Amino acid sequence: MKVLLVPQGNRAVLIRLDEDGSPSGGSSPAEEVTDDLVGSVAAVEREHAPRWVWEDTSRIYPRLLDAGVRVRRCHDLALVGAILAMRTGRTTTPSTPADLRPGLFDADPHADPVAVLAHYRRQIEEIGDDRGLQLLAAAESAGGLAAAEMTFDGLPFSAAAHRRHLDATLGARPVDGSTPPALVKLENEISSVFGRRVNPGSPAEVVAA
Structure with missing residues (x-):
C-alpha cells in the first residue's frame, strides 16, 4: 500500500495509491483531508505501514519525529529525483530544509496534491521495470529516513x-x-x-x- 502525503500547515491531504502509483479506486484522486496531520499519519502507519510518498523527507519527517511518530518506508521525490536526474545529466535544485510548522508570517504556498501526484507518476514511469533502479530509489529514500532519525536521536x-x-x-x-x-x-x-x-x-x- 502507498499513501501520498501533502502537508498543509497542521492539516494534510492523503491520497491512497495502488502499486502502480495511480489513485486507488479510479483515475480521479480521492483526497482525504485531515486537520490532524500527525495523528492521521500515526493511525495509517499503525494500521497499514504503507510506503509514504512525499516531496522531501528532510522537510516533512522531522515534524513527525518531534511528535513521536516514525514510519517504516517512504518514496522521497526529492532524493529519487536527484538520482534520475544524475542518470540523464539533468540538473536539480538542492532541497532547502524548512520549518513546516505554521506561523503568523508563514508565506510558503502549500503544494498542490494533484501536482505532487503527477510528479510521482512521472518518476514511476521513468523508473519503469528497472529492478535495480527500483531498489536504488527505495534505498535512497530509506537513507533519507535514517538521516532524519539520526539527526533527531543523535549518535x-x-x-x-x-x-x-x-x-x-x-x-x-x-x-x-x-x-x-x-x-x-x-x-x-x-x-x-x-x-x-x-x-x-x-x-x-x-x-x-
Missing part, C-alpha cells in the same frame, strides 16, 4: 553502546574482521538483483550499477 556517545547497537543490528562482529553475515546477506541480495557483484557500501558501484 551514541558511548563506544560500548555503539557496539551493542551494531551487534543487535548486524550480529556479532567476526573475529577475523570480515564483513558481518547480515551485510554479506544484504550484498548477495542486491547483487542478485543487478546480476553481478555490487558492494552496497560503495556509492560508486551502486551508481554505476
